[in-house]
Amino acid sequence: MTELEELRYFEHQCLEMAEQSTLPDARRALRILARNYANAAELIERRAQSANTALAQLFRCLRM
DSSP states (O other), X not given: OXXXXXXXHHXXXXXXXHHHOOOHHHHHHXXXXXXXXXXXXXXXXXXXXXXXXXXXXXXXXXXX
């Protein structure tokens, strides 16, 4: 499992636990934790896209 997949998995798990919790504070904390996992996953996705763009530019330059 990649780091991105793990973050998405933990995000999903937190959201599921939040839905099942009967304690409002626990639900809120789990939702915040899920949001943090989602933000981390989005950051990794953006970095991967930037790296792919940089690699594509490098390969274009090397072909010249």
